[in-house]
Amino acid sequence: MFHQTHTRCIVFAISMLGLALYVILGGFFAGEIVVKIAVLAIIAISIDVVAGFGGMVSLCHGAIMGLSAYTYGVLTVKFGVPALPASIAAIGVAATFGTMIGWVTGRTSGIFFIMATLAFGQMAYTLIFKSRWLGGDDGMGGLPRFDASDFGLDMNNTVTFAFYAIAGIVVCYAAAGCVLRSAFGRTLAGIHTNEARMKAFGVNTILHRARAMGFSSLLSGVAGIIAAQHTQYISPELLFWTVSGEALIVVILGGLGTLTGPVIGAMAFVLLKHQISSLTDYWHIVIGLLLILIVVSGGRGLFGQYEHWRSTHTQKTAKTNYA
């Protein structure tokens, strides 16, 4: 069951402030890094909603993000639709696709769910990869960013765009937090814990899980828009299953089922990747070793481990005071 604790709120707020400061002080390079963190953090949040709270470990969220990016690209580049309605439509397509996957895979669980989502994701990847109209493996360029000149903002400015990406994390985190604390989120957590009993209570668990996939995909859709606007170019690589795999690693790195953890995981992953890759080409090994360490030490992730340490410490202090 999700609890938006003070610790989670404070750590999240500090993280966002840290990213903002990094952008302000770090200039162009920092802005680019922060946008990468934002895209990864939003996909990680969306995966945490279904995997951490619904027990649905998905390997298709990269494809859903890519589908959103491609819908945005097609509508803006090929049909000249303005960026805002194109974004809304793209997020809608992502949510619909996710709901459909959730509905079809709702009767499966565990390894079968993972494989089914992998199959859906790879089908979407292959279709786009093979489509000459969509640019095939060459991808599609010339995607516009939002025009915020009415508000005095230049979205082509790296710092402004980085702040827009940070706002994207905050909105997605808040939306996920609200939904997880709603009746919908409580029921999802109940289904994760004891699906048979929830059915006996009268809950259509398949439909509920499909809706959860839909909501989670909506968030991934937002990541897709930010990713597409960032590079203003999209390619089928966005949909490849390794994107989902990387996001899943980020969730585990930060702390599955904590919501704040995936954000911390995305920050740690991108920053480590950039720091270590400047020293060696084998940065994967360092991330891999860190991941093994986390899994072996209880699988709570960086933030999850911190929460665990805090709760243990609080209990010990309470016992000492009582004694």
Place this chain on the structure above:
Amino acid sequence: MLEVRNLSKSFGGLTVAKDISLNIKLGERRVILGPNGAGKTTLFNLLVGELTPTSGDILIDGKSVMRLSVNERARHGLSRSYQKNNLFENLTVRENLMLAAAAGQDKTTWMMKDCFNDPAVHEIVADVAERVALADIIDKPVRSATYGNRRQLEVGLALATKPRILLMDEPTSGVGPAMIDGFHQLLQSLPRDLTIGIIEHDLDLAFDIADRITVLNFGEVVFEGTPAETRGDSTVRDIYLGDWQINA
């Protein structure tokens, strides 16, 4: 209210329910008796849809529910408790009850509102916690609750959905005399328009609470009648009660 017509269930060559017919009226309290392996839990599993019968029909309010899933039957007012505790171990007693109450109130799909803050849900949870005597430990995690408390919660969860038909599978199994008394009081406190089916091994309790008794043996209904008729029936005594002496 709840009617079963010629219900059968086979697993390959093994028949676990054979041509079972029952008619439980509105507000009736029906006790299902039978030795181990008689098919009592199987009958409940068939009624709620957790098992699909080989043949036969199940009707609620005269309408067949055979094509309905477990959750759809629950939404028709059918609720059950389990022989083996089937709880949300990592949640508190209150959260367990709230999940059941919210589902019973059809408040599971709100995305901007928390069912755990809903006054109607709170009212049901407080009422049920009081009835099943769990009010004192309501904020304790289930994993730290005693076996007896878990059995109480098992019944509480079934009650919290506000059912019209309540099926309880050995609600007092493994608990002491004090809790059996508590359960007796709980049954007396429940509204008389609630239709109840109970699988019960405590014979004193069974005879005391039943309006009618159905006895199963090897998946078949071998007897149905009032408690007084059951006491006097020699077949029932032979297959189920053995040398058990009636205190009445």
